[in-house]
Amino acid sequence: MRDEMPVNRAWILKKRPVGDIAPGDLEFVERPLRDLEPGELLIRNIYLSLDPTNRIWMSDQDQYLPPVEVGDVMRGGTIGVVEVSRSDRFPVGTVVNAGLSGWQSYSIAHEGGVNPVPMLPGVPLTAFMSVLGATGLTAWFGMVDIGKPQPGETVVVSAAAGAVGSIAGQIAKLKGARVIGIAGGPEKCAWLTRDLGFDGAIDYKNEDVGAALDRLCPNGIDVNFENVGGAIMDAVIARMNNFSRMPLCGMISTYNAIGDVPGPSDFARVLMRRILIKGFIVIDYIPRAGEALAELAPWVLGGQIKWKAHAVDGLENAAEAVKRLFTGDHDGKLLIRISPEPAA
């Protein structure tokens, strides 16, 4: 146990971004840490999850959690290791999922607010920030609970090379569907079809998405796992079948937009084709996480689901790195490596 508390480094929301995140919207500061109360832990954060929804939290639009207040530490999911413990349940050295502890190098948490990471042999810690973390749960519940792909059906996933999309598409494949991914650039598309087993991929930066969907989805589309919104969403909806389902996971193409984000340009189709659209947020499914992990963990251990983590070193780089989510300049699940993993 340390004699005195370390200095904490943290990203503070300085002002709300207007459009793209700009220099000065976030500020990197040093802050003292207070002493622990009984039952509390000092956690040295190891990995910080960067997610498209971070941009929503920075705004004051109507959203599913309270916005991050200006002046507060930016919200984010972390995994860390207990460095000081005033809890019998979590000895020093325990690796824990610290929840939404924020963009900071240390956090103080009550023992009731953290969970130990169930380390699995051969599974790196980054898996618990991606395929076996909120990312994998998002993909599983959206695809399985809402999309319900049936064998032989056609599933389209947008942002398909992203952290959630790449897993969602593989889940649909494992359920017996034909899966077409939409991604930006030939490398990502090649990854989908060559490495992940997608039946087809559409490079939206270099192809007409509608024409490509016509070619790759000759029987129409039964599930649209929607991650991007806007024109790509419209192109997919235009080809959705009777009784098709659209888990609405995100609309990343719109998160930097100013003003309202319009719905489908042809809403009559939702009626005529009896389409189901369901917005969902992974936090609602946390109580049911076991259902998803019961399928995901064996798939991961058996190599039936592949995933990538893209870790950027240094908390000081978080404000710059988060922008990669919106330019696509990353590869799989985007993380910040704040500090080293404990020795195995």
Add this chain to the structure above:
Amino acid sequence: MRDEMPVNRAWILKKRPVGDIAPGDLEFVERPLRDLEPGELLIRNIYLSLDPTNRIWMSDQDQYLPPVEVGDVMRGGTIGVVEVSRSDRFPVGTVVNAGLSGWQSYSIAHEGGVNPVPMLPGVPLTAFMSVLGATGLTAWFGMVDIGKPQPGETVVVSAAAGAVGSIAGQIAKLKGARVIGIAGGPEKCAWLTRDLGFDGAIDYKNEDVGAALDRLCPNGIDVNFENVGGAIMDAVIARMNNFSRMPLCGMISTYNAIGDVPGPSDFARVLMRRILIKGFIVIDYIPRAGEALAELAPWVLGGQIKWKAHAVDGLENAAEAVKRLFTGDHDGKLLIRISPEPAA
């Protein structure tokens, strides 16, 4: 049995309307009827159902049934009486639901394509064109199967004084919800609150819908039974709660529009509030009609659901009368009385 077949009068789709239905889009003609084959019936149509979806069928937009072809008899649901029978199952005088037999005074149907109307003591024949027909099934399945109102929840119904809306709202009341209707004009609003037991009504022609919703739905909206689309839909969605449901029954405000009909102006809310939107068409639920009628029939017989039929006399008036659906100049379920009911 007649010696010779009568002359049939019918409305033909002459050309597809552009915008509102105009003179010359439909043409009233006389046509000879062919002789019956074995197993066929000659049905004298008594009531013709006029429905907002008629306007969709007249168009060649993407829709849930094939469009009516130019030159064909206009499609419509009818109830009639068997005048000539070459079927052992349907003697002359049987009152039958003839399905979508069309805007015509007579129709020829195979015995496999019609169903006897299950006449109930004290229930007029028009009930089977409304609360106990497709209208009631639409209201029941949309509200019960998709909307799933829970006791104490707040339900909003648009086009609430219409044939479907007025029944949908009463179903939600019977399920224990608070129900607010949106309708056009003080008389319709008074009917909703005074006669049907709605908890509140908003006259969209004379009130700011958003402000009225704020006043009448202080706990937000849990179910939006959507019949109209456009600005009224947006005002309701803006107040929908977490995990709320939106059975998308119709978008009558848009049926005369030219070009695509846009979706919700604030689609981000569907994500943030985890809203479920489900387009539905009653024909999909016909195999499950018994579930709905098991609740609806006792409610109708017991006076727990009230309903109105607005019958316009004379098939020759159908093309003019159907426009009333879009101006609101009708009162409950709009019908054409083509010929007299059989004497009781």
